[in-house]
Amino acid sequence: MKIYTKTGDDGTTGLFYGGRVSKASALPTAYGSVDEAQAAIGLARAINLDAELDQLLTLLCRDLYVAMAELATLPENRDKLEPGTTLVTAEMVSAIEEAIDTTSERFEPPTEFTIPGQTEISARLDWARVVARRAERECLNVCEEESKVLPYLNRLSDLLWTLARWQEGQSLLSRDS
Secondary structure, eight states, X not given: OOSOOSGGGGSEEEOBTSOEEETTSHHHHHHHHHHHHHHHHHHHHTTOOOHHHHHHHHHHHHHHHHXXXXXXXXXXXXXXXXXXXXXXXXXXXXXXXXXXXXXXXXXXXXXXXXXXXXXXXXXHHHHHHHHHHXXXXXXXXXXXXXXXXXXXXXXXXXXXXXXXXXXXXXHHHHHHO
């Protein structure tokens, strides 16, 4: 099987559960920006040495596949989506909130605006955060009212900020030791 199909040579792309749209339309823009957020998280994973953080980042990448599947589905095919597999759920949003709360307990919150780049891992997490924020904006016009993609992406960027601050704290502690 070849990786290329040539079906997109006309400027269209196939959607999950059928249908084709222009590659310039809002759906590919939305799920493409989520794909970028996933890749940015992968960039953070690539240098991470912490097993706990790696496990969480891997879970986030898997969750983003779910979001991309939902975003790549036409409204008339939404009933075919499976919660947690191809449809973002309220439980997925709650899990991110729990991760934010747990991580926030591990460091003293900054009292001023943070400047990215304290450490390489925190800079990569901050980059993933801004990509996730852009993905959230790109999804605004395509999410169905009942979709949990927007709350998920909103919490994801908060979690990535929190993880970056935690990693800065971890690094600062280890440098002082």
